[in-house]
Amino acid sequence: MRPPSLLPILSLPAALVVGALLPASSAGAAGAGGYTVQPATPRGHGVIQQVTAVMVAPAGIDRNFTRGDVVAALQEDDAFYDAETGGTVRLAAESVTDWIEPDDPSVSCKDYASINRFAQQYSGWTPGPDKHLLAIVPDGTQCAYTNNSEQTDSVDAGGVSFVSSANPDIIAHELGHSFSLHHQSSVQCTSGWDFDAADGLPSDCVRLEYGNTTDVMGSAYTFYPLSASTLDRMGVVSHRAVPTCGGSRRIPIRTLSAGYGAQRVVSWADPQEPSVVYYVQYRDEVDQSEYDYLWDSPFKVDRGSGVQIIRSDPQGAAGGSTLVRPGDDSPSAELVRAGETVPLIHGMSVSVAAIDEVAHVATVDVTVPCGAGGRTVSPRADQDALSDSSSTEQAGEMTEMTGMGQLAAMPGMPPMTEASLGRDPSDVTDVLRGVR
Numbered sequence: 476m477r478p479p480s481l482l483p484i485l486s487l488p489a490a491l492v493v494g495a496l497l498p499a500s501s502a503g504a505a506g507a508g509g510y511t512v513q514p515a516t517p518r519g520h521g522v523i524q525q526v527t528a529v530m531v532a533p534a535g536i537d538r539n540f541t542r543g544d545v546v547a548a549l550q551e552d553d554a555f556y557d558a559e560t561g562g563t564v565r566l567a568a569e570s571v572t573d574w575i576e577p578d579d580p581s582v583s584c585k586d587y588a589s590i591n592r593f594a595q596q597y598s599g600w601t602p603g604p605d606k607h608l609l610a611i612v613p614d615g616t617q618c619a620y621t622n623n624s625e626q627t628d629s630v631d632a633g634g635v636s637f638v639s640s641a642n643p644d645i646i647a648h649e650l651g652h653s654f655s656l657h658h659q660s661s662v663q664c665t666s667g668w669d670f671d672a673a674d675g676l677p678s679d680c681v682r683l684e685y686g687n688t689t690d691v692m693g694s695a696y697t698f699y700p701l702s703a704s705t706l707d708r709m710g711v712v713s714h715r716a717v718p719t720c721g722g723s724r725r726i727p728i729r730t731l732s733a734g735y736g737a738q739r740v741v742s743w744a745d746p747q748e749p750s751v752v753y754y755v756q757y758r759d760e761v762d763q764s765e766y767d768y769l770w771d772s773p774f775k776v777d778r779g780s781g782v783q784i785i786r787s788d789p790q791g792a793a794g795g796s797t798l799v800r801p802g803d804d805s806p807s808a809e810l811v812r813a814g815e816t817v818p819l820i821h822g823m824s825v826s827v828a829a830i831d832e833v834a835h836v837a838t839v840d841v842t843v844p845c846g847a848g849g850r851t852v853s854p855r856a857d858q859d860a861l862s863d864s865s866s867t868e869q870a871g872e873m874t875e876m877t878g879m880g881q882l883a884a885m886p887g888m889p890p891m892t893e894a895s896l897g898r899d900p901s902d903v904t905d906v907l908r909g910v911r
Contacts, residue, residue, distance in 0.1 A: 509724040510716045512738065513853070517563045518655070518710035519630030524564065526650070528571040528609040529594035533584050539613050542573045544641040551643040551698075551769040552650065555691075559701045560711045561735035564630065564654060569606075570598065584618035587637040595635075606633040607653055609646070614639045624652035630709050643770050644698060647691050656708055657794035659693035659785075661686025661809065668798045669819040672789035673748065682790065687797045688776060689758060689783070689809065696774035698766035700731035703740040703754035704785045704795025707854075714738040717853055720746065720845035725828065730759035730780075730835040741839060744854045746846035747821045750792060752854040754785040755825055757837035758810065781810025782827050782837050784817060813837075 528545055532538045546568065553566035575597060582593045587610070594600070594610035612618040618639050625634035634653035638645055664670050664680035676682055687693030690702040706712045713735055718724040729737040741755040759780045788794035798817070799808045811817055816826040826840040846852040 509719045509722065510726050510741070511719070511851075513712075513715040513717060515561065515713040515715075516710045517560075517630075518708075519560075519563045521563055521565075522605045522631060523567045524605050524607060524631075524633075524650075524654075525567055525569040526607045526609055527569045527598050527600045528611060529598050530572050530574045530611045531582070531584065531590050531593060532574045532576055532613055533582055534576055534580075536584055536613055536617055537615070538574045539615065540641040542571055545611060546571055548641050548643040548646050552647045554769055555643070555647060555698050555766060556654075558735070559706065560709055561713065563709060563711050566650070572598070584612040584639075587612075587619050587621070587623065590619075591635055591637055602633060602635075604631045604633055607650060608635045609650070610635070610637045611641070612637075612639050614641075622649050624649040626652050626657070627655050630654050642696075644691055644696055644772065647698075651692050651705075654709065655793075656692050656705055657788070657791060658684055659687035659690040659702055659705060659795050659797065660684050660788055660790075661688075661693075661797045661799050662789065663799035663801065663808070665801055667801060668784070668817045669786070669823075670789070671820045672751075676789050682796065686799070687785075687795070687809070688806070689797075692794075693797075697772035697776075698770055699758075700762055700765060702731075702783070702785055702795060702797070703742065703756045704752075704787075706740075707742070707752070707754070707795075708793060711735070712740050712742065714740070715854075716741045717743055717851065718841045718843050720843050720851040721849070723826075723840045723842045725838060725840050727836055727838050728755070728757050730757045730762055730837070732759065732762040732765040733835065741841055742854045743841070743843050744852040745821055745823065746844055746852045749846070749852050751787045753787075753819070753823070754783075754795065755839055755841065756783050756785070757781075757830070757835075757839075758783060759830075759832060759835045759837075761835060776806045778806045778810065780830055780832050780837075781807060781812055782825070782830075782839060783809055784811065784819075784825055 526549060530542065549566055549568050556564040577593050582589045584590060590610045590612055595608060600608045620639060622638045622645050624636040627634050632653060636649040636653060638649055660682055662670060662680050662682045664677060666679050670677050670680050685694040687702060689695055689699050690705055692705050703712055716726050716738055718726065718741060726741050728741060729739050731739055733739055739756060743753055745751040763775060784798045785795045788796045797809045811827050813827050813830040816824060818824050822844045824842045828838040828840050830837050
């Protein structure tokens with residue numbers, strides 16, 4: 476949907492002004508179908524994120540990708556985040572080493588903390604805003620078969636990430652945590668699409684930590700357009716349609732690959748639980764190939780067009796949970812079909828009136844009751860309240876997550892386990908199993 480554009484990143488000066496935001500409709504502007512349109516409120520400052528990448532291969536380890544692969548991945552990640560955030564997030568490589576063999580035998584690629592310490596000492600990197608240390612080891616079982624990162628509260632916080640892959644999706648995911656992004660999960664219940672988590676996740680519901688299979692912060696393993704909840708964490712949902720309370724509101728939305736300046740998202744807060752935010756977005760089949768010009772992932776999943784409904788993650792408000800059709804284990808289980816109605820809790824609902832795969836537009840009918848005083852409860856576009864459960868972990872304290880079930884393996888890739896160790900998910904970092 477957008478013209479190909481791959482920008483070199485190795486020579487970007489720190490003071491370069493990049494990616495001016497496209498104009499958005501003014502907040503509160505009346506929509507044609509009983510809704511208002513809100514502009515983006517970026518949480519970042521548009522400063523280029525400087526990445527120091529150190530490739531570490533202890534003695535006897537097969538070096539199975541090259542410095543050029545890492546440089547290319549960072550270029551692709553820059554182009555991806557630039558397009559998705561309207562220029563709010565850009566990347567530049569401060570430096571990228573070739574493979575380095577440490578003299579210290581205690582530095583093991585099966586121990587990411589030792590790799591992180593070595594990478595920091597070797598490069599002289601110091602923590603700071605918009606500064607990222609990316610420690611890289613070869614992939615495969617010869618090294619730690621995990622990837623992880625510091626979880627931050629701010630787009631501009633900077634941080635330390637560890638990867639055992641040069642795949643751009645893995646690097647984009649881990650750097651995403653340093654941009655304050657949390658995992659995009661899924662919840663599937665037996666009793667219906669939605670659930671009331673006021674007293675915890677209901678017993679008939681299963682939450683998968685990486686269950687959103689269409690988002691790089693979930694388990695997409697592919698560059699698909701980012702979900703609305705991921706964009707909202709960075710404050711870059713432009714042209715957000717907020718339905719007026721008290722009746723069914725018909726709202727057209729473009730597919731996510733229509734780009735930053737399009738009206739692509741319907742969003743509102745639950746009037747009974749205003750901390751719970753809902754998002755409705757359309758993923759047309761063309762979104763599957765939107766970023767093939769950057770990286771044509773071998774792990775793409777063949778799925779048709781449909782509407783997704785995402786709500787605040789019940790285990791951490793800073794993330795989003797995609798609602799999944801009960802009893803459906805197909806690749807399209809996250810997608811609401813044309814003619815389908817999804818009842819939500821507290822009298823809310825979403826119906827897909829039509830899907831136009833030629834115009835790449837979905838028409839949805841959204842019903843939201845009024846809140847106190849008969850008012851529409853608007854979602855917090857600035858997402859400030861989403862930081863309350865977040866934490867920033869120091870390098871070397873990042874925790875591998877295990878248990879809590881598995882996501883099915885894709886061809887050529889082992890299963891990805893997800894996590895908790897009995898702690899709040901925001902207090903642990905990531906482990907996405909390596910992709911070959």
